[in-house]
Amino acid sequence: MHKRILIVEDEASIRDMVAFALRKAGMDAAHAADARAAQMAISERVPDLILLDWMLPGTSGLELARRLRREELSREIPIIMLTARGEEMDRVNGLEAGVDDYVIKPFSTRELIARIKAVLRRSQGDDGSGIVELGGLRIDGPAHRVFAGEDAVPIGPTEYRLLFFFMTHPERVYSRAQLLDHVWGGSVYVEERTVDVHIRRLRKTLEPWKLDDMVQTVRGAGYRFSANT
Amino acid sequence: MHKRILIVEDEASIRDMVAFALRKAGMDAAHAADARAAQMAISERVPDLILLDWMLPGTSGLELARRLRREELSREIPIIMLTARGEEMDRVNGLEAGVDDYVIKPFSTRELIARIKAVLRRSQGDDGSGIVELGGLRIDGPAHRVFAGEDAVPIGPTEYRLLFFFMTHPERVYSRAQLLDHVWGGSVYVEERTVDVHIRRLRKTLEPWKLDDMVQTVRGAGYRFSANT
DNA sequence: GACCGTTGTCATTGCCCTGTAACACTGCAC
DNA sequence: GTGCAGTGTTACAGGGCAATGACAACGGTC
Numbered sequence: 001m002h003k004r005i006l007i008v009e010d011e012a013s014i015r016d017m018v019a020f021a022l023r024k025a026g027m028d029a030a031h032a033a034d035a036r037a038a039q040m041a042i043s044e045r046v047p048d049l050i051l052l053d054w055m056l057p058g059t060s061g062l063e064l065a066r067r068l069r070r071e072e073l074s075r076e077i078p079i080i081m082l083t084a085r086g087e088e089m090d091r092v093n094g095l096e097a098g099v100d101d102y103v104i105k106p107f108s109t110r111e112l113i114a115r116i117k118a119v120l121r122r123s124q125g126d127d128g129s130g131i132v133e134l135g136g137l138r139i140d141g142p143a144h145r146v147f148a149g150e151d152a153v154p155i156g157p158t159e160y161r162l163l164f165f166f167m168t169h170p171e172r173v174y175s176r177a178q179l180l181d182h183v184w185g186g187s188v189y190v191e192e193r194t195v196d197v198h199i200r201r202l203r204k205t206l207e208p209w210k211l212d213d214m215v216q217t218v219r220g221a222g223y224r225f226s227a228n229t
Numbered sequence: 230m231h232k233r234i235l236i237v238e239d240e241a242s243i244r245d246m247v248a249f250a251l252r253k254a255g256m257d258a259a260h261a262a263d264a265r266a267a268q269m270a271i272s273e274r275v276p277d278l279i280l281l282d283w284m285l286p287g288t289s290g291l292e293l294a295r296r297l298r299r300e301e302l303s304r305e306i307p308i309i310m311l312t313a314r315g316e317e318m319d320r321v322n323g324l325e326a327g328v329d330d331y332v333i334k335p336f337s338t339r340e341l342i343a344r345i346k347a348v349l350r351r352s353q354g355d356d357g358s359g360i361v362e363l364g365g366l367r368i369d370g371p372a373h374r375v376f377a378g379e380d381a382v383p384i385g386p387t388e389y390r391l392l393f394f395f396m397t398h399p400e401r402v403y404s405r406a407q408l409l410d411h412v413w414g415g416s417v418y419v420e421e422r423t424v425d426v427h428i429r430r431l432r433k434t435l436e437p438w439k440l441d442d443m444v445q446t447v448r449g450a451g452y453r454f455s456a457n458t
Numbered sequence: 459g460a461c462c463g464t465t466g467t468c469a470t471t472g473c474c475c476t477g478t479a480a481c482a483c484t485g486c487a488c
Numbered sequence: 489g490t491g492c493a494g495t496g497t498t499a500c501a502g503g504g505c506a507a508t509g510a511c512a513a514c515g516g517t518c
Contacts, residue, residue, distance in 0.1 A: 107347055108344065108351055111351055221386070224372060224373065224374075
């Protein structure tokens with residue numbers, strides 16, 4: 001049950017270093033030196049997580065991240081960005097592209113491993129059954145159904161995807177752009193305000209069970225799904 | 230305030246080079262040529278971090294690391310291992326000793342310094358998770374949330390940014406101008422007195438938990454955030 | 459083709475947040 | 489004690505962001 005991590009990084013020393021640390025932590029490490037190689041590696045075998053260097057020769061890491069989010073095959077793969085010490089700008093742009101986390105170089109391997117585990121835990125949320133339970137709400141991936149306690153919750157397709165994303169990524173703020181990337185997919189263009197409307201619809205759906213306050217507004221930042229009020 | 234780094238390395242040329250780089254970076258460098266000397270140096274004065282060569286005459290670096298982890302005095306000291314490329318990688322796989330990072334020879338001094346700083350930063354409470362805890366208050370960057378004990382603290386955007394800055398830069402006085410730069414951003418123009426008002430608002434939000442005196446006024450200078458009254 | 463559920467957009471509404479000003483207060487210098 | 493500079497506190501008006509409801513477009517079903 002080893003997790004497979006794909007490292008996309010052109011500098012060999014960092015690549016070796018990271019691969020070394022990953023193996024030590026009981027994960028399988030694959031690597032690619034540029035965007036092309038990365039896409040080939042992914043199509044060959046889908047990794048559980050991708051470590052992506054911000055600076056790549058040719059197609060930049062950010063661009064690659066966007067592309068991966070657009071493809072059906074790679075949309076669900078969590079991405080951690082490796083960025084050189086720089087501005088908040090980088091951070092913002094990276095998050096906009098639907099990146100799950102980012103680590104600033106130089107990082108200690110222990111820190112990196114900790115982040116990887118955190119992201120894997122978060123993006124799994126489930127024990128492999130595809131069923132996630134949180135604060136009185138239960139979502140069944142394979143069955144495509146939602147339960148509040150014992151009751152089945154009637155829910156539309158988009159609201160379902162939105163709720164699924166939230167339940168697998170709770171206790172964390174996501175901007176409207178991020179939600180669009182993760183829930184709608186990167187290739188569609190819709191207004192950011194549209195997210196508001198679907199948030200509203202999701203809340204309305206959860207209202208009969210008084211669970212609507214799990215969907216929380218963070219003014220100026222986005223939305224958060226939380227079991228705590 | 231200078232960090233003390235102990236270099237354990239038998240090759241004098243590397244030792245000197247590293248010591249030189251460390252001093253240039255504003256750190257104190259001590260050195261030892263083997264395990265015995267290292268332990269003596271530590272018992273004499275505990276360093277903030279240890280650079281440990283993998284290959285040492287007599288007791289190996291790995292063995293020394295294990296030993297240091299066992300002793301009360303040295304258990305908490307972060308260790309960075311210096312290893313040659315491909316050197317005993319497999320054996321390192323079984324390494325249980327809590328080494329914090331590895332640097333593969335040959336390395337640039339710049340990279341080494343950066344790694345050292347990263348490890349020191351982490352050992353000082355910033356574990357990279359984006360969560361900072363201080364004096365009964367906890368701020369969660371990714372979740373964009375503040376907790377006082379177990380309670381979630383309702384807080385507005387500007388107060389949140391202000392508190393976040395304070396918690397990541399505690400025990401230090403900042404003038405109103407500095408706070409405007411860091412919290413509001415350099416490109417906006419607002420009255421300096423506005424800071425006062427937001428300080429007031431921040432205190433008010435912390436008041437229910439009696440934490441408002443963490444925000445301290447320094448007459449004639451500015452404000453300081455402190456865990457001590 | 460008519461019906462229904464779903465979706466994205468828009469205009470309106472409502473409310474929270476913000477900066478400023480005005481006034482009260484405190485502590486220090488003389 | 490007096491005066492002054494610096495800070496605390498409150499009120500208020502405006503701006504901005506989010507909530508809401510309505511509506512038209514779309515696609516699938518019968």
